[in-house]
Amino acid sequence: MSDFSRVRQLLQSRRPGHALPQALYTSPEAFAFDLQAIFARNWVLAGLECEIPVSGSAMALTVGGSPIVVLRDRAGEIRGFHNSCRHRGAMVCAAGRSQRPVLVCPYHQWTYDLTGKLVGARRMQAEFDPSEHALRPIHVRNVAGVLYVSLAEDPPPFEEFANGLAPLLAPHDLPHAKLAHEAVFVEKGNWKLVMENARECYHCAVRHPDLALTFPTEVKAHFAADEAGNVARFEARMKAAGLPVGPTMGDFWQAIRFPLNPGILSMTMDGKHAVSRLMVEAEGGDIGSVRFATEPNSFAHALADHTFVFTAEPSGPLETIVTTRWYVHKDAVEGVDYHLESLVALWLTTNNQDIELVENNQRGVNSIGYVPGPYSEEAEALVGRFTDWYCAEAKRALGRLS
Ligand code: FES
Numbered sequence: 291m292s293d294f295s296r297v298r299q300l301l302q303s304r305r306p307g308h309a310l311p312q313a314l315y316t317s318p319e320a321f322a323f324d325l326q327a328i329f330a331r332n333w334v335l336a337g338l339e340c341e342i343p344v345s346g347s348a349m350a351l352t353v354g355g356s357p358i359v360v361l362r363d364r365a366g367e368i369r370g371f372h373n374s375c376r377h378r379g380a381m382v383c384a385a386g387r388s389q390r391p392v393l394v395c396p397y398h399q400w401t402y403d404l405t406g407k408l409v410g411a412r413r414m415q416a417e418f419d420p421s422e423h424a425l426r427p428i429h430v431r432n433v434a435g436v437l438y439v440s441l442a443e444d445p446p447p448f449e450e451f452a453n454g455l456a457p458l459l460a461p462h463d464l465p466h467a468k469l470a471h472e473a474v475f476v477e478k479g480n481w482k483l484v485m486e487n488a489r490e491c492y493h494c495a496v497r498h499p500d501l502a503l504t505f506p507t508e509v510k511a512h513f514a515a516d517e518a519g520n521v522a523r524f525e526a527r528m529k530a531a532g533l534p535v536g537p538t539m540g541d542f543w544q545a546i547r548f549p550l551n552p553g554i555l556s557m558t559m560d561g562k563h564a565v566s567r568l569m570v571e572a573e574g575g576d577i578g579s580v581r582f583a584t585e586p587n588s589f590a591h592a593l594a595d596h597t598f599v600f601t602a603e604p605s606g607p608l609e610t611i612v613t614t615r616w617y618v619h620k621d622a623v624e625g626v627d628y629h630l631e632s633l634v635a636l637w638l639t640t641n642n643q644d645i646e647l648v649e650n651n652q653r654g655v656n657s658i659g660y661v662p663g664p665y666s667e668e669a670e671a672l673v674g675r676f677t678d679w680y681c682a683e684a685k686r687a688l689g690r691l692s
């Protein structure tokens with residue numbers, strides 16, 4: 291890592307409770323820093339276990355600019371590796387999901403088994419030792435079917451988060467879900483602007499009229515206010531149904547089961563279940579949503595009929611790749627139990643609205659007239675949590691350097 295002295299100065303100049311200094315949203319140096327300090331270290335949501343259902347299932351993706359592959363080995367164990375051949379570094383697995391008995395590098399056909407061991411390398415000299423050239427492992431953790439990876443040798447503590455989230459998600463049986471749809475967007479905005487936008491609903495009532503019909507967007511931080519007693523009644527009903535509500539919150543995560551608006555059963559355009567084959571049948575599927583979010587780059591909603599997952603991957607100082615996924619019960623049949631269009635319409639609409647907001651935000655942040663302004667303590671508490679976490683994590687990374 292370079293010394294990133296400019297990033298250090300920018301972090302020092304940040305006013306608490308305010309948006310970040312301009313160059314943290316625009317400069318190549320801050321982008322390079324973020325990949326190393328944030329994405330190469332922290333826990334990143336890779337996908338759901340159900341995307342690699344059987345031995346030999348693999349999914350290849352990019353985390354902080356580095357290609358990785360997560361797979362299920364012959365014993366059924368889930369493993370992760372740097373997707374970089376131990377010969378001359380080519381990507382062994384193409385991006386996306388695949389099914390394979392072994393991993394064969396497309397360049398010179400070095401071949402790895404599903405534990406990462408090098409089992410074939412043609413025409414190498416006698417003294418070449420395959421055992422010294424296994425794929426390099428990365429850390430993978432499975433929380434109730436949700437896979438998180440860390441590229442760090444010594445990742446941040448994970449157990450408290452896992453212990454907090456697992457009971458909330460367990461009733462949704464995510465290990466037995468299936469991926470119904472994936473939509474990928476390229477947003478012309480820094481990843482931190484994408485995530486700040488994703489951490490608040492200050493803009494929802496006006497800019498997401500459809501989303502705003504599904505849950506209370508104007509309540510105080512983290513749905514804490516409950517003047518009408520709706521939350522208390524919801525929590526009592528969930529408790530009676532055996533569904534934990536949390537919340538659980540820590541350094542890099544928050545998760546809570548919260549009530550949707552009265553009469554709303556799911557995050558869909560009409561508020562009804564989009565999938566008739568429910569993932570959670572308790573209470574007729576009137577069970578609100580488990581919102582779970584992790585820094586640096588994810589949020590998700592586990593509903594009775596489907597689960598929606600959002601992740602962001604920085605692809606340049608001013609560009610971010612957003613991946614959104616919808617999961618349904620493994621036995622739900624498209625065209626019979628659900629229509630894809632109704633399942634994805636609300637979040638596709640919302641994402642497209644957010645792209646416009648983020649890109650417009652970036653253009654304004656690029657201005658020579660940009661000055662970081664204050665967050666609303668009531669409406670943007672989770673944005674403040676995100677940027678505070680970012681600054682603290684960035685300072686810790688710089689501390690490790692010195
Ligand atoms: S780079 Fe993979 S076999 Fe040569």
Ligand SMILES: [Fe+2]
Pocket residue numbers: 487488493494498640643644
């Ligand atoms: Fe939004």
